[in-house]
Amino acid sequence: MNLANSITIELEGRKIKVPEGLTVIESLWDTGHDVKRGVGCLSGLCGACTVVYLEKDSKKVRFGLGCQKVIEDGLIVIMLPYFPSRVAHYLLTSMDSPLQHLAEIYSELYTCNDCKACNVCPEWIDVARVMKAAKDEDYETATNHITDCIMCGLCASRCPKGIAPQHVALFIQRALVVERLFPPNLHQRLSEMESLKFEQELARVAAMGTDELESYCHTLGEA
């Protein structure tokens, strides 16, 4: 390790010197920690690498992603292990109106008192707003504001009522697809595919040579 531009941080309870400019996960690797669990995409997308940190001179503990949080001098940081949260089991296809079952599937949602402790999302989702909309049966608002969820579970780790907002929201998103948002033309196309309507055409395209395929694609583009 080149100590020329090193800074001191407290990582997993130990004061260490690390080169500046690294992320939390890179710092762990740089200092010989064999971190495999809690590391996935390294791009802020998989939600595996949740961390809790306190910046120098700050009074507020913050939450984030270890692959995105860049260290700075005086930072105190730990990685959060997997946080347990309840995942309900349900079969959407057995329900006529899945959203009507929300209250039985995730009954804890209705104990939410809007304390906003869940607003620690590394994707800047206003989780409390999503939960309030869900409770108020404004399911479109709930889903519109949760689309960036990466299922990291930080919100669930903060909820004093034991609600797992990420799972509640996922149920609502799935239920909405079943109930409302499935466009009729998509329905039609899927049933056409199920009835193998395009099999012959597919076989014809699969048998085409490069030139024939190219001119076929041109024809489609002009259509």
Ligand code: FES
């Ligand atoms: S490793 Fe995937 S979000 Fe950090």
